[in-house]
Amino acid sequence: MDLTTLALFLPACFALNMAPGPNNLLSVSNATRYGYRTACLAGIGRLLAFSGMIALASAGLAVVLQTSELLFYAIKIVGAAYLLYLAIQLWRAAPQMQDESITAKVGILALARQEFLVAAGNPKAILVFTAFLPQFVVPGQPITPQFALLGALFLMLEWIAISLYAYMGLHMRRWFAEPRGKRVFNRCCAGLLSAAAAVLLMARRA
Structure with a gap:
């Protein structure tokens, strides 16, 4: 894989990583509620x-996923239902309860599982990898090493996106220090998660 291909891939990939979505929204919410590191x-x-x-x-x-309509829609419905569940939890969350949960140090494993389920519940994500990454594979060269490199770069840029969205959430934490502000923020996040669930339900196979 040459430098020209990488020069095209990196900015396009990072734009994809930074696009607002359910997982990036979770990073903002988690940083606001539990801190940047968490x-x-x-x-x-x-x-x-x-x-x-x-x-x-x-x-x-x-x-x-592209050929099995039943599997695609089953994953889509489960993913949308989980997003709606998270939205309801955020909408109903009381600010004072969040303060207690922060001091209790909410388990990182539980939050990581939440991130995993939100990502895994979106069948369009794997179709993005199927449609996006192969565009940068150079014909005539071994495919597996190229795909491994592109995948590793994608994950590295995704980690940077996680850090940036969490940093954004950290500053929002200062802006929404009062209970009323926290409630507004939670309900905005709940509304966005509900919208993401609606978009997911309307998604069609490529």
Whole structure:
């Protein structure tokens, strides 16, 4: 793989990583509620889900999602339902309860599992890997090493996106120090998660 291909891939990939979505919204919310470090570590769950999707795309198994309408819509409905569940939890969360949860140091594993489930519940993600990464594979060269390199770069840029969104959430934490501000923020996040669930439900196979 030459430098020209990488020069085209990196900015396009980073734009994809930085696009607002359910997982990036979770990073903002987690940083606001539990702190920057916790939000970044929770993002490992998302990276694990994306690693599995990249492996599936590399193996060509993503064709199953493209050909199986039942499987695609089953994953889509489960993913949308989980987003709605998170939205309801945020909408109903009391600010004072959040303060208690912060002092109790909410388990990172639980938050990482949340990130994993949100990422894994979006069947369009693996189709993105199937459609996006292969565009930068150079014909005539071994495919597996190229795909592995592109996948590793994607995950590295995704980690940077997690850190940036968590940093944004850290500053929002200062802006929404009062209970009323926290309630407004939670309900905005709940509304955005609900919108993401609606978009996911309307998604069609490529």
